[in-house]
Amino acid sequence: MKSIQHSVHTLSPKHVHIDDRFWSDYQQLVKDVVIPYQYEALHDRVPDAEPSYAIRNFEIAAGRREGEFHGFVFQDTDVAKWIEAVGYSLMLSPDPQLEQMTDEVIALIAEAQGADGYLNTYFTIKEPDKRWTNLVDCHELYTAGHMIEAGVAYYEATGKRQLLDVVCRLADYIDGQFGPKPGQLRGYDGHQEIELALVKLYRLTKEERYLKLSQFFIDERGQEPNYLKQEWEKRGRYSFYGGKPQERINLEYCQAHQPVREQKVATGHAVRAVYMYTAMADLARLTEDERLHDACRTLWRNIVDRQMYITGGIGSTRHGEAFTFDYDLPNDTIYSETCAAVGMVFFAHRMLQLEPRGEYGDVLERALYNNVIGGMSQDGKHYFYVNPLEVWPAASHHNPDREHIKPVRQKWFGCSCCPPNVARLITSLGQYIYTSDTDTIYTHLFIGNESTLHMNGSDITIQQATHYPWDGIASFSFKMEQPVSFTLALRLPGWCHKAKLIVNGEPIDHSSMLRNGYVYIQREWTATDTIEWHMQMDVQILYAHPELRANAGRIALQRGPLVYCMEEADNGDQLASLAITTEAPLEAHYDPNLLGGCTVIKGQAIREQNTDADSSLYRLQPPARVEQSFTAVPYFLWGNRGEGEMSVWLRNS
Known part of the structure; x- marks a missing residue:
């Protein structure tokens, strides 16, 4: 087996000119619509959308205005990911006006940075005396990581050093605060991100300290005595989010329950997990650490074989946006956060750099073409945070257990990590080819x-x-x-x-x-x-593992890299009453007039329905069965024609 590729190279997006009927439109959409729209959202200027407060927080931290901090404790990351997307976009196409707008935002960030290098608007504005006192909840290092990624991308695009200098000072400050030396904190963040960001900063600057700091955060995680548990005890067992003292701290949630090389099962918050696995794979390659590589292989197998949706999505429960257990993949109460699919792309890409195995490329492709781009509407101004495989709008509106399942994409979110994540991935797509x-x-x-x-x-x-x-x-x-x-x-x-x-x-x-x-x-x-x-691209009928109970007796359709779904707009409501007739031929053809042009799958189905006036909820006679044709569309395009039912998995007649 070819392993630990010492001299593997990836291409910078600036060295890849994408000229593609499918992806060029997406990159142009991000440049022309998504980036300007998100700029307005970050400035709280999108009507009827949830306010971001992100730029406002930086203005307060910089002393440009008075006011209180608003938003999540990690709200700065939305600005950082937007800048990163801008950086990649500028690599593809120079835009002096966009560059000037971004330079102004960067100047604001530089003003908000402390003299010692610290940068975080929440703690600067609201609790300056509580830095590094709640790593499990407050995500200071996570926030720093996203800003570091932004600084690297913007420098690579423009050659301008202002943001790079800001993040180098920030990284230097963090390097002084954390480590094994006397007086340093032997901690690590509750939300992994800085680990992979420091690798990027190391690759740009060749400064070994950044690579070693990333190693420290990975190696220290889950060791005994457990830093996050000690910190929690010191706080009186209180969470940042208030309430009563907790009876226990859930270390599995942030993958700190064991040293990373001993972890066998993907657990906890899905985004945190795959961001960490990405960094582990980076470090395994750069430091030739076979034990770390073995851990990556083991965790990969657990996700892909037992905990990944057919769309490449991960994280099956809204409670903590998390993994649950093997084969627990419900379609209608799913979480499958867009950011988690972006993280799967990162993880798969790093595994490809460790060893060229087709399955890594397969998963990268599956997550990219289905879950990631499905998280954004065709107009570039509406987004899914959650990516369901089955939608019944009435349940979304009236069942509290399904209120997180949105039947249409939203303009923005209070926690808007997903929209700029999609933008930065699409603009950086060249590096994955x-x-x-x-x-x-x-x-x-x-x-x-x-x-x-x-x-x-x-x-x-x-x-x-x-x-x-x-x-x-x-x-x-x-x-x-x-x-x-x-x-x-x-x-x-x-x-x-x-x-x-x-x-x-x-x-x-x-x-x-x-x-x-x-x-x-x-x-x-x-x-x-x-x-x-x-x-050869054939229409394929897919079946789930017998232990995946949610899909027992159901099938899904796929053609090439695309998973398909049925929507109410084409097939009527009560999709749960449909059963696909697999004996009948399934035909694919390109429809230039549907959803901007796409290949659809057509076939025959059986619908169960009432044909009389019997209103009994339960009855002795089965419902009538009538034949009808069906049309399935690519999953990533669902929800672009208004509110309606949708389903990926349907019964097999």
Whole structure:
């Protein structure tokens, strides 16, 4: 098994020009609509939307205005992720006006930073004497981590150092506060994020202290005596959120119940978990830590085999936005936070850098094409925090257990971590398409683009063209000054059971080239070479594991990387009364007039319904069964036609 790739490289988004029918529209939407809209939301200027208070808090902390802190204790992160999205967007397309707007926000952040380097508007405004006294609840390091990521991205985009200098001072201050030395705090945050951010800062600055600090936070977590438990005892067992003293502290919730190398099961808050696993994979590669790599593999297996939704979503309960237990994946009370799917993309990408296995690319693709982009509407101004697989609007409105399930996307949230997370992922998409090592270019995603890599002493521009995800054909060509010998590795997606490889017009038997989900084509390449990779896209019927009780007797439809769902708009209400007729053919065709153009799946179903005046709730006779046709649309597009029922899993007739 190829493991711990010492020389693996990822591409900066600035070196990847995406020219793709599907993703170029998304990136343009983020630039033209999403970033300006979120700027207005952060300034509390979106009518009828929940106020953010985020910019207002920075203005108060900077001394520009008077007032009280409002919002969540980690409200600064919404601004940080917005800046990060701007940074990636500027890498793709210069925009002097947007850059000036962002520079003004950055100047405000710099004014809010303390002389010692500390930066956090909640504690600056409201409780300056309580820094670092409640790491489990108050997320000071989490907030710092997002600001560090913003500083790195904005510097890489513009070369401007103001925010980078701010976050370096912040990181230096944190490095002085935390560590194993006498007088330092041997703590770590309740919400992981700074660990992966410090790795990014290390990679940019080459400052070893940042990498070692990230290692400290990972290594210290869950050790005995447990820092978070000691801190909680010192506070009199009170939570930041008030109430009575707690009887116990739930260390599993923030993955601090065991040292990370001993953890076998993904538990607790889903976003915190995958952010931590991302950092663990980063550190495993950079420090060649096989035990850390083994822990990542074990936790990956538990999530993907037992705790992940068909859409790539994770976190099955709204109580703590958390994992529960193996095979507990309800469709109608699901949580599946958009941020958690973004985190799965991060984790899968880092696992690919550790070892090129197709399953990591499969999960990255599944989460990206279904859950992540499903979290944003086609207009770029409405968002899902929760991503259900079954929606009954009446239950959302009248059943308190389902009030978190929104039948339509919202303009904004009091805790709006998800909208800027989607924006920063879409604008940074170029870095996920390829990785490379000393002699191989790995293609993980099929997205039209032109990218430049350095291979065996030469610069190579690789061009990819595709109509993915609507069809499975991807073609590749190169620009280079002279022939270069290297290997091109193409992912064979797990959903594809028949593929054809054509090089320079000649079909190639690739069966002997397939290893761990990638087809390795080694040869001396020239600027005249062409490669066609035909991945057959069939409509597939998927069944759940027998222990996944929520889907017993149910099936789901998938085509290529896309999971499909039925909506009331196409099929009428009472979707729970429908059963798909699997004996009848399932046909896919592209509809240019539906939802901006998409491939739909059509077939036959049986509907159970009342045909008489019997109003009995329970009766001796079964309901009547009538045939009807159905239309299924890609899950990521649901909810763009107003309020209505939706379901991914339907009964099998």
